[in-house]
Amino acid sequence: SQQGEEDPQALSIQEGENATMNCSYKTSINNLQWYRQNSGRGLVHLILIRSNEREKHSGRLRVTLDTSKKSSSLLITASRAADTASYFCATVWNSGNTPLVFGKGTRLSVIA
């Protein structure tokens, strides 16, 4: 399978702490995206980073991309209970016009 793999599978932290999730992938990519899924809901796009970018910020989110290591990380700073959700990375392969391939996600629990 060429899907990305998130690490860890589950993460539990206290409110106010930072949460870091990692994603590794196997093929060269066009871009990498992070999505959030609240329990029982659809996925919501968080941020997109292109293969020629190394870091991107959006509010409390910071995403890095290391194409040499085929990995990305998502950092959520000053976490809140409302950040409790599953987080998925999704990669777009560089070969052909292929759609997003999702990993299995990291389940984040932020304890108030």
Add this chain to the structure above:
Amino acid sequence: DARVTQTPRDKVTEMGQEVTMRCQPILGHNTVFWYRQTMMQGLELLAYFRNRAPLDDSGMPKDRFSAEMPDATLATLKIQPSEPRDSAVYFCASASGQANTGELFFGEGSRLTVL
């Protein structure tokens, strides 16, 4: 407030029955995806369309699954006959432009339980 609408939200059916799930993509989006989510497999791409034409349905069991876009405002996913292993949450997502450049907008999903 533009959103992808899926129906039904929940469906419980008996093995062997036909199941049809419907999706209304965001107006103006020309690319529509069907994903299936299970605990074991995660999110699997079943099929996707651009401008109503199927581009890839290799992720779909062909003998029982079919996906169509009768018009630009409706996508359907049909399972006939359904089996217990089809129990999952089925998501529709839409996007504008190319399938590999921008974000996907997901519906809330159709949770299917086949007894």
